[in-house]
Amino acid sequence: MTNDPAATAAQQMDSVIDLAQDLIRHPSRGGIDAYGPVLGVLERWLAARSLPHRRLTDEGGQLVGLLIEIPGSRPGPWWTLDACLDTAAYGDETSWTFPPAVGDVVEGWLRGRGSADSKLAAAAYCHIAAELHQRADSFAGGLAVLLDVDEHTGGFGGARAYLADPEAVRPAGVMIGYPGMDEVVVGGRGLWRTAISVFAPSGHSGSSRTQVSAITRATRLVQLLENGGLPTEAEGGFPLPPKLTVTSIHAGEGFSTVPDLCRLNVDVRTVPAFGGEAAEAHVRKAVAELDAELPGPKPTMITEVACWPPFQLQPHEEPAASLLASARAHGVEVRSKVAGPSNIGNLLAGYGIPATAGFGVPYEGLHGIDERAHLAELPTVYAVYRQAVLDLLHAS
Known part of the structure; x- marks a missing residue:
C-alpha cells in the first residue's frame, strides 16, 4: 500500500x-x-x-x-x-x-x-x-x-x-x-421538546351552556408560547437565536362533542444563552398564564420528551x-x-x-x-x- x-x-x-x-x-x-x-x-x-x-x-x-x-x-x-x-x-x-x-x-x-x-x-x-x-x-x-x-x-x-x-x-x-x-x-442548536396536555370540561356542542373546549384553550396556549418574548437575536458568539415551534396539535372527534383533551408537541431549539432550563421556564410561564386566564378542570400537564445541548x-x-x-x-x-x-x-x-x-x-x-x-x-x-x-x- x-x-x-x-x-x-x-x-x-x-x-x-x-x-x-x-x-x-x-x-x-x-x-x-x-x-x-x-x-x-x-x-x-x-x-x-x-x-x-x-x-x-x-x-x-x-x-x-x-x-x-x-x-x-x-x-x-x-x-x-x-x-x-x-x-x-x-x-x-x-x-x-x-x-x-x-x-x-x-x-x-x-x-x-x-x-x-x-x-x-x-x-x-x-x-x-x-x-x-x-x-x-x-x-x-x-x-x-x-x-x-x-x-x-x-x-x-x-x-x-x-x-x-x-x-x-x-x-x-x-x-x-x-x-x-x-x-x-x-x-x-440544541433542543428541548415537550408534550403538553390541555384539559377542559367535556360536553355537547349544542348545549345551551357556554363551554371553553380544550382546543380553544390549546389555541390560546399556542399564542402565549409563540408571542412570549424568545430572544430573536444571536448572542454570545453563537450565530443563531433560539426558536420555538408547535409541531403538532391533536384533539376532538366528530362534531357533537366538546373535546376535553388537546395534546400539543412543542419543539424549542436552544442555544448557549438560552438552553434547556430557559426553554422549560418559557413553556411553564406560558402554561401558568393559560391556567390563570382560562382555568381548566385540572392543571395543564407538561411532559419533557428530550433535551440535547x-x-x-x-x-x-x-x-x-x-x-x-x-x-x-x-x-x-x-x-x-x-x-x-x-x-x-x-x-x-x-x-x-x-x-x-x-x-x-x-x-x-x-x-x-x-x-x-x-x-x-x-x-x-x-x-x-x-x-x-x-x-x-x-x-x-
Missing part, C-alpha cells in the same frame, strides 16, 4: 463503490426493514479482511449498530468515524425514476436510497479502517468506526449503545459522514481542526457552519465529546425521491478523511 494519499484513494475507489452498491441493494429503512441483512454485508467484508468488529444491541437486545475497533501500538486518544446504515423511507415509489434499491452507477452518479445518507460514507470509512489495520503499529490511540442502524428513527441507538459499552474506549472526538462538500458542521467547536479544536486542515491541503475550501437543526453531534456533546458532521460527496434527493451521490469527488473526500485520521492518530 502506497503512502501517497491520492494514489491510495484512487486504488480504493472501485472497491468503495462496489461495497456501497451492495449496501444500497439491501434495504435498511429506519423502523421498516430488518437490519441484519445490511449489517451482514459489512460483516462478511470485514471478516474477509480480519478486521475486529462486533454488533451493538440496545438495552432490549435489539440490533442497533456495528462497531469496528482498530487499536494502535502506543497509548493515546481514540477517534471515531461515524456513518449511518439505516436510511429514510422511500416515500412515493411511483415518483422515483429508478428503483430505490437499484445501487447502480449512471453518468457518474451512484443511485439509490442511502447512496448519499450515508452508505457511501460507511463504505469509505470501512476501507480507511482496513488500511489502518495493516499499519496499526505506526499510530497511537485507536480508530473506531461506528455504523449506526438506529439513526433515521431519531433514536441514535447505535451511538447510545457505543457510549454505554464498558468495553469500548470513549472517543476524544467523532467525525460524522453526512454528505455535502461545501460545509463542515462544527456546531448546532447546543454545541460549537472552535477552529482550533479537534477533530474539526484536522478535518478542515486536511480539506485545505487537498485543495478544498470548505466552510465551517453552525447548523440550525440538531444532529447526532448534540447527543455526543451531552457526553462531552466534540464532533463534526458533514463533508462528503455532492448529492441530490436526500430523504426525497431519486437519491443519488456524485462520485467524481469521492477520491478527494476519501483522501481528506484518510489524512485527517492519520494526523489525529499521529501515524508515522
